[in-house]
Amino acid sequence: MNPTQTRILQFLKAHPAAAASAISRGLGMTAANIRYHLIFLEQAGLIEVEVSPLEKGRGHPAHLYHLSIHAQQHNLVCLADILLAELMKEATPEASRLLAQTLAERLIQKGSNLTVPPLKQSHLTQRLTGVAQSLDPFHYQARWEAHIGSPHFMIGQCPYLAIIDRHPVLCQMDAFLLEKLLSRPVRQVAKIGQGSPVSTTCIFEIDLQQAAPA
Secondary structure, three states, X not given: OOHHHHHHHHHHHXXXXXXXXHHHHHHOOOHHHHHHHHHHHHHOOOEEEEEOOOEOOEOOOOEEEEEOHHHHHOOHHHHHHHHHHHHOXXXXXXXXXXXXXXXXXXXHHHOOOOOOOOHHHOOHHHHHHHHHXXXXXXXXXXXXXXXXXXXXEEEOOOOOOOOOOOXXXXXXXXXXXXXXXXXXXXXXXXXXXXXXXXXXXXXXXXXXXXXXXX
């Protein structure tokens, strides 16, 4: 989580149900910049937004932001950040790759819906649809699209958005997870919140020419 997002959470802890304009004034930042970070905090499940009713039918309803129950009740985001930082301290690229692969395998073991049927028993389109549906309990908001050359597997919500900037190993983990479930190599070509224009999804290209390494 970057410093601006941390400051927004601290502001909302002291000022519940604040509009973006109030947050921007309180932090001395532009409303556009604040709204940019509010989007990602909401996607990460750390804040919630409610729409206030109009007063006597005038103007537009205000969007008020407050900390989610998830953010108020525990400190798991901070703990996960610390644990990953310790694991990755002085890690080599190979060690990073092995950690990402291990985390992906553990997710598959933990997720009762994450099955890997033999490729011969399912058409790739069926497999893509099945994998997208099986990821629902992990809050990825996954789907796929057909594209010339290779299908694109899309992740509409990053469950690790609050710490992903500091821990790219989690992007590697997602790639290994998809490779294992799809039995195809994948390559990440877009990340949520990055690029120009800014991407609203994480996108993985699927290699149709070869099977994923065991």
